[in-house]
Amino acid sequence: MLAIAGLVSASALASAASAAPAAHAGSLGPKVIQTNQAPTGYSVTFRYQAPLDVQAVHIYGDWFYSRPEAVTCQDCGDGRPPAQWQPGDVPATPWRILPLAKGADGIWTITVPLPSGTFRYAFTHDCASPLATGCVLHDDPANPWEVQPQYPGAPGAVRSRVYVPNSKKFPTYDNAYQAPVKAARAGTLESRRYTSPLSTNPAGVHDIVVYLPHGYNPSRATPYPTLYLSHGSGDNSIAWTMQGVAQHILENAIKDRVVQPMVIVSTDFNGLPGGNQGYANELRNNIIPFVEQNYRVSPRAEDRAFGGFSAGGSRAFTILYDNTDLFAYHAAWSWGGPAATPAQIDRMKAVTGGIHIGTGLQDRLGNIAENSQLRVAALRAAGVEVAEYNVNGVHTWDVWRQMLDNYLRNVAFRATTTSLEVDTAPAGQSSNVKVTAIAAVGAVTTGGASPSGRADFYVGDVHLGSAPVRGGVARLHKTVRDGLDGPVVARYRGDKLFNGSQSSPEDAAG
Known part of the structure; x- marks a missing residue:
């Protein structure tokens, strides 16, 4: 068992080593500053040391905004930088790069006013593309993700993240449910590798990230319930904890005493043949047995929940429709879903826990927003009980974090x-x-x-x-x-x- 909280990636160490002269570690990385000034009341100063031969450094972050009504297609919208944030805005795509200035000390710096929330960011070196297209993304060596991709070539760019509180003077978003809790309340993350005859990459083995709640007791009389999560296209098993901050969302719900402690398993559908059903087979035959053999979790379907977004939402529908017996609680986010057959309807009516479906209302990728709502209406018309939760937003983590929080506080393990x-x-x-x-x-x-x-x-x-x-x-x-x-x-x-x-x-x- 490998506990990986606090690990620094080899690429981050190499990046730091190539930068000269060395700066004091405490002077680098992000610093969240309460400004009490418009538009957001907070800003973040990023300080980064690049190699000496780098001529320009930009920051690439998920903090561009649009009015919801301006998002008429995928990647359409106002595309305003954070300094132009307005009340009612939604985080939108695509991201763009912002330039850093090099100081006399050789450190590259930028200060960005930001609303409340969790933000991913990376740095580019001598990048000429406004969208960072074709540019190498470098994480922040002073602030790396706690869990790095677990195998060479894992999808998803390495980035860093920072959390910004909500300003009382200039309120933006109520995102306190994403905030890191105090260490005394925090659980642990473990990077695990299990045997998988189905896996083609890595061959014969596959990876998960397991979250254990604070105070996890392997000898507890009552086994823990387990939440299994799937990422979307272009990500891997670290996505839900590094980008989605699922552990922080759960810990805040536990702190609010509206959720019981549980184990979270963040899965990886890459390198598994058979499409959606192949992933469901992996859950049934390999992932769930491995977790139940190695952790104090319940083997009952009534004590298991599943959730996935985007391509993971597609897999969530396959599990809900055709592998219903695996879980008592099902969630499919940001995916329209196919029409259900009479046999699938009957299986969903027999779900003993709950079904949660939601989307960003401005998600124009494949017309997801409209299709998701049409699917819920069709399921309800067929007599299936569905908890629907839709929010303003596009195809981004800002939406999926809200989906998970609502699922935990209103559906999962609450029946x-x-x-x-x-x-x-x-x-x-x-x-x-x-x-x-x-x-x-x-x-x-x-x-x-x-x-x-x-x-x-x-x-x-x-x-x-x-x-x-x-x-x-x-x-x-x-x-x-x-x-x-x-x-x-x-x-x-x-x-x-x-x-x-x-x-x-x-x-x-x-």
């Missing part, structure tokens, strides 16, 4: 079931009856916590009363005038960790 028993007895010599209604409320996922809160009891639209849920049971004792005139239904309200549920109507016995 409950409610069953009901009802008894009646005469109340003296009158026509009134004593009603005893006992609702059993249980979690679909066995993550360690139990549902709490209250359950309400109804006859039709008439509210009989409510009772607290204690030890998974809510008991209502009530005398009803002239008796019950229909079946009773129990409705669990839900709490911070669990969603509500409703029992089937039950006629009274007795």
Whole structure:
């Protein structure tokens, strides 16, 4: 087992070694500055040391903006730099380069005003393309990703990232859910390699990144639930933790006490034959067995969730439609999805956890925004329950981080079931009856916590009363005038960790 928090890539070390003269390490890298000035209230100063023979250095970052209505096609929009950010903007593509200035000390510097959020960036040397087309991207040696690509030729350029808070004076986006938590609350990341007879690159083995929550206990009595994530085209297994900051999103939800601790597995679909179904086979035959053999996670499908975006969203639909049994919770983001067959509809109706589908509303790549909404409408019309979550945005990580946060806080591992028993007895010599209604409320996922809160009891639209849920049971004792005139239904309200549920109507016995 290799814990890799804090590793520096060989390429980063080589880049630092070739730069001269050496600068003090503390003077390099990004510095987040609270300016309390328009337009965003914050800026970031980047200080970078390039090799002596470099004549020009630019920074390449995902911080260009557009009004949503201006995004009429893929890569269309205003394309304004961060200094021109406006309220209501969405992060848009394509990225462009911004020039750094070389100081008397030989250090290249730029200060960029930025709204709140997580930003990726890299440096170019003597790049003439405004979009950095054909230029080599260099990560920041003073601020490298904690996990580097795990095999030679892994897709995705090496970059660095920085988080910017939201300004109270000049509020931009509520992205606090992406902020790194204090070390005392942080979990760990592990780079793992497992045997994969299906893999062609690397041959015979494949890679995942595993996140273990703070306080992970390999001997815990209750096994942890597991969230499996897929990247999109052009990325690999490090994407969800390095670019998507899935670990920070989860840790903030845990801090807010709306999510239970879980293990996250970030997968890699590159080098696996068979397309979407080949990836599903890899999950079933290799990834899930490896994780369940090496970590204290549950082997139950009810305790597993999946999510993927873009090309990973395409795989998510294949898993949802044709490999439904692998997971109780499914999420497909930024992908329209094919039409479902009657057999696929029946499988989705039987999902015990939940289904989450969403997109950026300005995602014009292959008309994803429209197709995703049409797919949800079709599934609902067929009787499939879907939690839909759409936001302003294009085909970018800004959207996918929001998707994951909403999935964790509203769907994944939150499902409950409610069953009901009802008894009646005469109340003296009158026509009134004593009603005893006992609702059993249980979690679909066995993550360690139990549902709490209250359950309400109804006859039709008439509210009989409510009772607290204690030890998974809510008991209502009530005398009803002239008796019950229909079946009773129990409705669990839900709490911070669990969603509500409703029992089937039950006629009274007795």
